[in-house]
Amino acid sequence: MxxxxxxxxxxxxxxxxxxxxxxxxxxxxxxxxxxxxxxKPTVAELEKAAAAAQTAYDEAVAAEKAAEEALEATTSPTHPLVVAAKAAKEAAETAGTAKTAADQAVVEARAAVGAAQAVVDALPETATEAERTAAEAKLAEETKKLTEAEATAVTAGAAKTAADTKAQEATTALDDERVALVRKIDQAQKVVKQALADKNAADAALAKAKEEEAEQGGDDEDCxxxxxxxxxxxxxxxxxxxxxxxxxxxxxxxxxxxxxxxxxxxxxxxxxxxxxxxxxxxxxxxxxxxxxxxxxxxxxxxxxxxxxxxxxxxxxxxxxxxxxxxxxxxxxxxxxxxxxxxxxxxxxxxxxxxxxxxxxxxxxxxxxxxxxxxxxxxxxxxxxxxxxxxxxxxxxxxxxxxxxxxxxxxxxxxxxxxxxxxxxxxxxxxxxxxxxxxxxx
Structure with missing residues (x-):
């Protein structure tokens, strides 16, 4: 027995x-x-459990490696999000340059209008009709240029705002992707840790069962x-x-x-x-x-x-x-x-x-x-x-x-x-x- x-x-x-x-x-x-x-589980059942634990561990390690590689890829200049972020940043910089130039044109146009207005204001009473007409025509021309410069500046400002928004969105998308991958790596590491513990436990249980089986193989019949x-x-x-x-x-x-x-x-x-x-x-x-x-x-x-x-x-x-x-x-x-x-x-x-x-x-x-x-x-x-x-x-x-x-x-x-x-x-x-x-x- x-x-x-x-x-x-x-x-x-x-x-x-x-x-x-x-x-x-x-x-x-x-x-x-x-x-x-x-x-009590048999050795065959424990072997099956150990194999399943090994598979789960291997899959967890592979998932962790994949997440790490995905994070590393986000540092490559060819990564789609990196490319998009770079293009959006360059577009924002171009829009910013155009906005600066437009604003400067407005400043210069306003100065020209001021100078033309000063000429009109400085005409003496003895000025001829031709002189007065020429001065007012110059003022009207500079005023028109100012209106056009201000309109251009408004358009440039809107373009810059849109470009800045897109650049921010592209950068945020890249950052979010990296944060998500970091979290995924962290979760994968936890899964790996648990899978390793499960694997070690399954291996230990199997080893113990085999040891007991070997020890009890010939002795138990005498008990x-x-x-x-x-x-x-x-x-x-x-x-x-x-x-x-x-x-x-x-x-x-x-x-x-x-x-x-x-x-x-x-x-x-x-x-x-x-x-x-x-x-x-x-x-x-x-x-x-x-x-x-x-x-x-x-x-x-x-x-x-x-x-x-x-x-x-x-x-x-x-x-x-x-x-x-x-x-x-x-x-x-x-x-x-x-x-x-x-x-x-x-x-x-x-x-x-x-x-x-x-x-x-x-x-x-x-x-x-x-x-x-x-x-x-x-x-x-x-x-x-x-x-x-x-x-x-x-x-x-x-x-x-x-x-x-x-x-x-x-x-x-x-x-x-x-x-x-x-x-x-x-x-x-x-x-x-x-x-x-x-x-x-």
Missing amino acids: KIRRILATAVAAAVTTPALLLSVTPAFADEKPSAQTQD VPEAKLTTVVTGLPSTVVAGTKTNFKLRVTNGSKKTMDEVLPFAYVHATDKSGLKDLGELVRLQWSSGSSSTWKTVDNEHYMDAISPLKAGAHADIKMRLTIDASAPAGNGITFVAGDYFNDNGSCGGTPDLEGYEFLIAAAGSKPGKTGDAKPSAHKPNTSDLKPQGGSSARPATGTLAATGSSSATSQLALASGAAVAIGAGALFVVRRRKVGSDA
Whole structure:
């Protein structure tokens, strides 16, 4: 039986289960929610996803390059917008020169009219009719020239305004095109960055899947459920008061007839308030210590207890456990899960078929619950009927100790799968169960 694959499926199911279970109201609590599963992608599917991510990345890079080239092209003198802007600017300059010349002609015409008017005004009374007629004719001629010059100046001014407008529009069109391309490059760079991240993620997922496939290619068939590997909690009260520390014991027993070269104990605690909707994870801490050490280590989704190496047939090992609940924690419900997995030097492996859950109540700080019994397993009782007695004892202590160097990568993967499945779905499961029996706890 492929233990890793089974536990991975359990994790996938647990990911979707809490949201479904926690949404069950008391009115519908008697209806059993259907489990949702989520298949793990195959290597072929991941290869297809990686190829698609590579294509998307290549297209994004090409789009960025095209935008950069388009921006660079706007600096070329042959670019249509550059050509148009240049022609409009030259036309505006020509119109400006014509306007200046027209304005100067008006100035000169006005001066000529003034001079002609001065001649007329200066004629003496003794001037002949011919002299007066000639002077007035000159004034009329210069006045006509002034009118024509002023009309030309007006036309030149209008032409200059139109040319300036076109030049401004052509320049603006070129600038807008460049700004748009800069923005397009910026957007393309963001797309490239995201596409690269997606590509790297897809490549990493594919590489990991191939690595797991290679690692698990021959080993998984040897991994089997082992009912005679048991984990039992003793000394954990059925009610724990917030603001206190509670010491208890986890016993891992090899009830089989074969030595287990390396056994990895697993433990996890999950707690909520009475409603079951508020996770108290930050207020509840589970720690462990080997029998020969006074150092307490935290266990959670990332830190597992060190391996027992070895655990001989019929032997057991005891691990000191400590549960700490912050004084600010409200009254609620808690559950501690335990399990064990083993790995042998010959490649065989396995683990406890189920995860034992020990439920307890959380009483508010300062409460005096009185005498309470020990928390009881909510699953099944461990199978210890075949323990091999030695020297009058029901099970002899393991000759091995908790390994100081920590667990192997292989054991961590197996424990991580089982632990994640429990940690994610545990709270929702016992909340719904308590609602079903009408408990207010």
